Amino acid sequence: xxxxxxxxxxxxxxxxxxxxxxxxxxxxxxxxxxxxxxxxxxxxxxxxxxxxxxxxxxxxxxxxxxxxxxxxxxxxxxxxxxxxxxxxxxxxxxxxxxxxxxxxxxxxxxxxxxxxxxxxxxxxxxxxxxxxxxxxxxxxxxxxxxxxxxxxxxxxxxxxxxxxxxxxxxxxxxxxxxxxxxxxxxxxxxxxxxxxxxxxxxxxxxxxxxxxxxxxxxxxxxxxxxxxxxxxxxxxxxxxxxxxxxxxxxxxxxxxxxxxxxxxxxxxxxxxxxxxxxxxxxxxxxxxxxxxxxxxxxxxxxxxxxxxx
Amino acid sequence: xxxxxxxxxxxxxxxxxxxxxxxxxxxxxxxxxxxxxxxxxxxxxxxxxxxxxxxxxxxxxxxxxxxxxxxxxxxxxxxxxxxxxxxxxxxxxxxxxxxxxxxxxxxxxxxxxxxxxxxxxxxxxxxxxxxxxxxxxxxxxxxxxxxxxxxxxxxxxxxxxxxxxxxxxxxxxxxxxxxxxxxxxxxxxxxxxxxxxxxxxxxxxxxxxxxxxxxxxxxxxxxxxxxxxxxxxxxxxxxxxxxxxxxxxxxxxxxxxxxxx
Numbered sequence: 001x002x003x004x005x006x007x008x009x010x011x012x013x014x015x016x017x018x019x020x021x022x023x024x025x026x027x028x029x030x031x032x033x034x035x036x037x038x039x040x041x042x043x044x045x046x047x048x049x050x051x052x053x054x055x056x057x058x059x060x061x062x063x064x065x066x067x068x069x070x071x072x073x074x075x076x077x078x079x080x081x082x083x084x085x086x087x088x089x090x091x092x093x094x095x096x097x098x099x100x101x102x103x104x105x106x107x108x109x110x111x112x113x114x115x116x117x118x119x120x121x122x123x124x125x126x127x128x129x130x131x132x133x134x135x136x137x138x139x140x141x142x143x144x145x146x147x148x149x150x151x152x153x154x155x156x157x158x159x160x161x162x163x164x165x166x167x168x169x170x171x172x173x174x175x176x177x178x179x180x181x182x183x184x185x186x187x188x189x190x191x192x193x194x195x196x197x198x199x200x201x202x203x204x205x206x207x208x209x210x211x212x213x214x215x216x217x218x219x220x221x222x223x224x225x226x227x228x229x230x231x232x233x234x235x236x237x238x239x240x241x242x243x244x245x246x247x248x249x250x251x252x253x254x255x256x257x258x259x260x261x262x263x264x265x266x267x268x269x270x271x272x273x274x275x276x277x278x279x280x281x282x283x284x285x286x287x288x289x290x291x292x293x294x295x296x297x298x299x300x301x302x303x304x305x306x307x308x309x
Numbered sequence: 310x311x312x313x314x315x316x317x318x319x320x321x322x323x324x325x326x327x328x329x330x331x332x333x334x335x336x337x338x339x340x341x342x343x344x345x346x347x348x349x350x351x352x353x354x355x356x357x358x359x360x361x362x363x364x365x366x367x368x369x370x371x372x373x374x375x376x377x378x379x380x381x382x383x384x385x386x387x388x389x390x391x392x393x394x395x396x397x398x399x400x401x402x403x404x405x406x407x408x409x410x411x412x413x414x415x416x417x418x419x420x421x422x423x424x425x426x427x428x429x430x431x432x433x434x435x436x437x438x439x440x441x442x443x444x445x446x447x448x449x450x451x452x453x454x455x456x457x458x459x460x461x462x463x464x465x466x467x468x469x470x471x472x473x474x475x476x477x478x479x480x481x482x483x484x485x486x487x488x489x490x491x492x493x494x495x496x497x498x499x500x501x502x503x504x505x506x507x508x509x510x511x512x513x514x515x516x517x518x519x520x521x522x523x524x525x526x527x528x529x530x531x532x533x534x535x536x537x538x539x540x541x542x543x544x545x546x547x548x549x550x551x552x553x554x555x556x557x558x559x560x561x562x563x564x565x566x567x568x569x570x
Contacts, residue, residue: 178420181413181416181417181420182417182420184406184408184409184413185406185409185417185420187408188405188406188407188408188409189404189405189406189407191368191400191404192400192404192405192406192480193406193417194368194388194389194392195366195388195392195397195398195400195404195481196392196397196417196418196420196421196480196481196484197388197389197392197393197420197421197484198389198417198420199387199389200389303408
C-alpha cells in the first residue's frame, strides 16, 4: 500500500519537473504565436545559451572576478550572443523567406538547428560543463506528518519561481503593448502587417531575441540540473507533447501542459511501473499527447480552429 | 460628379517598368494622382493593375522609373516607409489578422501613431493609458462610420466576406492616410454590399478629403465613383481621362472586347 506521503512527494516532484519542461515549451510558443513559425531550433538555442553562459562564467572566475560580478557579466554576455544569433537568423534565414508558407519556414529552422548546434560546440567546446547557479540540495517538508518527510528540490522551486515571472511578463507584453499587437499581426498575415507599417524584420528580430532569452533562462535551470552538454537539445523533444497538450498558441497552456506531463509521467512511473514494467516515464507524455490529439487537436488552451468553407 | 477643386499632384508615377523574369508586368507606365480625387485604374485581367498598386506601396520595386509622393522622388521604397509616409491599402483577397477581433484589427492600423514606450504600455500607466484611450476613441469613430458596431468583438475569420472587406477598409482608415489604395473593394459582393461600399468610399473622400486610388472590375461602379480613370492593358497604359473620355476611347473598347493584338 502506497502512503499519502509518498504520493504527495511524487506528485510535487513531478509538477516541479513539469515546470522545467514548460520553460523549454515557452520558447516554442513564443515564436509560433508571433511569427507562425514552428521553431525546431529551440533546443539548439538552449544549448547555445547554456554554453555561452557556462564558458564565460568559468573564464571570468578564472580571471579573478568575484562570483556575483561574473554571473551578471556572464548572463549579459550570453544575452548578447542570443541577440547576435537572432539578428543573423532574421537577416539570412527568415528575412529572405517573408511571405513564404509555414512549412518552408519550419524546414529552414531545421537547418538552423544543425548550424547552431555545430557552431555552439565549435566556439564554446563540446564537453559537459557543470553549472552551479542555483542550490541543488533539498528541503524535507512535514517531517512530523510523514515518515521521512516530503522531499522538495530547491532547484525545482527556483525553476517554478522563474517560470512564473517569465509567464507573467510575456503575457503582459503580448496582450498590452503595441509591439505585442504587432507580433500577433505578423503571425496572422505578413502582407497585411507590412501594409499597416509594421517593420517586419524588426519584429522578427525581437521575437527571436526574446525566444533566445527564454532559452537562456531554461539553460540556467536545466544546466544546473544536468550540466551544460549536447544532450540538453533533446529537451526540445520533451517539449513537443507539452505543446500538443497545452496548445501551440497559449502561454498558460505551455505551463499547464508541462505540469500535466511532469506529474503524469512521475505518477505513472511510480504507481504503474510495478505492474506493467518500468520506463513509463520515457513514453507516457507522447501517448498522452496522442490521445489528446484525437479529441482536441488544438490542445487544451489552443485557439479554436475557425474556418469558413 | 464634382471634381476636386485643386490640381495639386499628390503622387506621380513616371516611366515605371516592372518585370518578373521574362514576364513584363508594367511597361513604361506614367500617370499622376491629384490631391483629393478618386482615381480608378482599370483594365482586363492580367493588365498589371495590382502590380501598379504594389509598386506604389513598396511591395514591388520597379526595374525602371520613379515615384514622386508628396514632392519626394524615389526609385523604390520599403512597405513600412510607404505607410509611414501616409499610404494605406486594402487587398484583392482580404488580408486581415484572422485570429484577432475586428476591433484589434482596426487598432493595428494605429500602430504607427502610437508613441509611448514599451514599459509604460506594459504597466498601463499615465501617458500610455491616455494614449491608448485616445486611439481607441478614434477607432470607435471609424467603427461607427462603417456601421460595424455589432461585430467589433468578433474574430474576423468568422465574419462574412462583405464585412471582412469593411473591417479591412476600417484598418486602412485608422492609419489616417493621405493616399488610400483599394484593390477591388467590391470583388465578390452582392448588389447591396456594393452600394454600401460605394457610399463609404464617397464618404471617405468627401468627409476626410482622402485621396483614393482604386482598382475595380465593375464598370458601372468605376464610372459612377471616379473622377479620372487610367486604363492598363498588358502592362501598358492605353488611355487616361475622365470616365466619359475613357468610355469613348477606341483602344479601351478594343482591349475589353478583345481585338487581335
